[in-house]
Amino acid sequence: MAPYFIQFSYIVAAALFILSLKWLSHPTTARRGVRVGELGMALAILGTLVHQDIVSYRWILVGCVLGSAIGLPMAVFMPMTHVPQRTALSHAFGALAAALVGTSEYYLHTGALGTFTMAALSLEVILGYLTFTGSLMAFGKLQDLVPSRPIVYRGQNVVNLSLFAVAVGTAVYLVMHPGQSGLFPVVAGLSLLFGVLLIIPIGGADMPTVISLLNSYAGLSAAAMGFVLDNNLLIVAGALDGSSGMILSVIMCRAMNRSFTNVLFGGFGQVQKAVGTAEQRSVRSATPEEAAAILEAATSVIVIPGYGMAVAQAQHKVRELYDALTRRGADVKFAIHPVAGRMPGHMNVLLAEADIPYDRLLEIEEINPDFPRADVALVIGANDVTNPAARHDRASPIYGMPILDVDKARTVMVIKRSMSPGFAGIDNELYYMDRTMMLFGDAKVFVGELMKELTGSHVRV
């Protein structure tokens, strides 16, 4: 009976996982997707618990309780602005689990493993350990535990690639001579090391793309585990995870007009002295009163949120601003660039957290035609995604990246703390336009002051 139940539960769980992702595709069905995913997971766990190899539930129970004790608080109390870090950390967990299972399997069956199984096992272990340390490093850079600027030195790529080649070579030897168990720790150790070295030269702001790639590796590692254990459910879940990570990194690369290689080996966001600033062009800075006066008169406003809004945790203030302007009869929309912030969909989550209805959040293709008709484009902590240089300056590192046509609005307001550049480390010519008002200050504080002006004047009227 038990094996039947296991197989049955695994097949149903696989179907539920697919449905889960399918339903996630649209906000109205997304929560149903999560329910179904949970159901699939519960079923798979139940099915596994009757496995004939299990002799005692002691350690399983310990592990589950401990795991829940770690995972639950992290999920419940973590502020939404920390999502990138959490994602990195959970990839580290997932990859470690896969790597450890592979390691146990190897030591339990040393020598008795067939060539194909051993090959899959090596893949699982290499990807698992590499993703583990890589994700930990990414977490460190995002949480500022590790210096987030790229650390590069001459010959770095050669060193990294040789190291990786040695790891793979050893693994291949091990596949052909599975009994040489002394080599196993070498493979594991080199993979752990490579994970660290891979991330060191990558800048903190490139982490999201790297995290997505690591996501895809973690998935592949789980799929490889499926090959080792002859477990189709693992293969399916791993492949789903793998393709998801792959698609998201491709989307990000495309939206930044960069290649994978450039992200991984480009050392982007390092020194890159901003060249244009030398000429010291003048900008027009304005006070909250001046800005509020213009906003009061505006009938159509487009808000462009960016990484700065996330840093300042300004989303709730932005919501108040949205309410105030809407109440005055203005049409307020949000222009969401695919790589605004530091992970795909970053702005959407933050604005949704602040209860801004999602049909007000428009993607680049939808909103760009509206800019010429907008009275005010209010940029809150965004920079690169608004830089017109991407359209015409072939020398710019972001040349060719699709950007929001903020410069076409009648009045442009930019809230940021200083003239310092954004993630790409380059100057933004938007700030020097005649129609642009620079509103210097922290996003949360400045929006708060705008609000005070707006509601104050509201009373006065």
Next chain:
Amino acid sequence: MAPYFIQFSYIVAAALFILSLKWLSHPTTARRGVRVGELGMALAILGTLVHQDIVSYRWILVGCVLGSAIGLPMAVFMPMTHVPQRTALSHAFGALAAALVGTSEYYLHTGALGTFTMAALSLEVILGYLTFTGSLMAFGKLQDLVPSRPIVYRGQNVVNLSLFAVAVGTAVYLVMHPGQSGLFPVVAGLSLLFGVLLIIPIGGADMPTVISLLNSYAGLSAAAMGFVLDNNLLIVAGALDGSSGMILSVIMCRAMNRSFTNVLFGGFGQVQKAVGTAEQRSVRSATPEEAAAILEAATSVIVIPGYGMAVAQAQHKVRELYDALTRRGADVKFAIHPVAGRMPGHMNVLLAEADIPYDRLLEIEEINPDFPRADVALVIGANDVTNPAARHDRASPIYGMPILDVDKARTVMVIKRSMSPGFAGIDNELYYMDRTMMLFGDAKVFVGELMKELTGSHVRV
């Protein structure tokens, strides 16, 4: 070596088949899809030819040559208007192949078959034989070899279902006692008979939906063969075919606002005396000259082709009309209803055959808003898909079916041979409107006369 090659070729073939269907989704990549499908098939056949069970290629060669000799001329010389028939016939072929392989397998291994294999084999054989005779009957009805009107009698459904129950019951007994080989011909025979009886009560015009269903059965039968032979490629191809047939029949049912049960057991399109005709309302009939005069003056024309255009093979004449009107500066579009004609996409193939660019063929949602602005709506052999009763007459058998808003055009012209009804057997109130001109005659002949008027007058000018 050989087994590796087989497995490898099967995996690649499965991937190619999926890509093939994926690329078919858009006209610009569709032909690449066919190429890739052919490649996959070639690979799969090559892989199979090295199978260790094969002792001689004699009969394989004979079969392949004979098969090509049947399939090729049918594909090359068949007129496009016969596509529905050909589809039915090829389902019969496919299903027979599956059923025969199942039969051979059974007699080769009688008694030595496991329960699950035997269950899959029964499914394969039942679906295969049933689809074989069912498709032949459908072919007969479409080709008018068999009377196409539904033949119904009291208690028919009871008889059919009991027969089917007996077939399945016998199969279940056989699964439990696989050695009882005397029962196998009973299962096969009952399935063959059931296929015939299933189709008898279904009207000729419902055949497309039935053909799609049979398509799906043929696919499932192939997939079941995959379970029997432990061949994943067969399972994949069968599942693809099965889901395709299922989706197309659902699309058709939805576009007709009917249920599967109604199609299969409804005896649709039988007696149904047209009730409304009794009142003898008057229609306005017109000559080619009158119609041509109005078309000459029109700047926007929407053509609504239907089954009558297919029957009359008028597509090439329609193309000439399209050219003539376009040359005069008129904007000519085609409104394609999802169930116009007798199979999904029927009108599109015919019009494409006549070289009408596919971006002029618009689906119902795209074209309906244009009707109120159209000078002339020219209905060529369509009927039910234009019947406004579907919108408001709750008693009508087509009530709720989405229709083309032909009645909203400034002038409506309808080319058909008589006042006789279309497939649903009901009167069309469109014909009695003041703005409607009935153009009685065969579609090909009448459009030819219109052309003569138009080009003649062109010379006169």
Next chain:
Amino acid sequence: MPSSLEGALFVFLLATFVGFEVIRRVSPLLHTPLMSLTNAISAISLVGSIVIAGGEKSQLSTVLGTIAVVCAMANVVGGFVITDRMLKMFKKREPGK
């Protein structure tokens, strides 16, 4: 349930999902070619027929296998050729018209 059967069920499940996802997106414009293409693809039962016809294990199986090869081969050849014939006809307007 033998483990190969479990794998087969997984394959069936996944292939059905793929089929639904892919085919749902086929433009209605191409529904007729779709029918003939899936028809050609499902003639992959040819591989089963070939093994039976070439196995020559019994007279019955050889005869049935050969008939099956004929039927399946007719679909393979016919299906692909007619699909291509149809698709060749679908053209966009020539530019400049």
Next chain:
Amino acid sequence: MPSSLEGALFVFLLATFVGFEVIRRVSPLLHTPLMSLTNAISAISLVGSIVIAGGEKSQLSTVLGTIAVVCAMANVVGGFVITDRMLKMFKKREPGK
């Protein structure tokens, strides 16, 4: 190549296709929840960890297995809970506004 491996390759191939088709359609609005949901789903490696931790075949395997269970379980619980927390926040405008 053992036949179970062939089946596994088929499953992998098909699941990758399904993944690409399904995930390509996820609205950019939901890319962040997507990351956390796939993360939760891939924590299915829990099933492998459970068998190792509960098998108690050697001290090493029990220890590693238990750590693996902890890691995977943290992802399962955390991943689903945070995804749901995020999705709860996505609201359409209240009607009548």
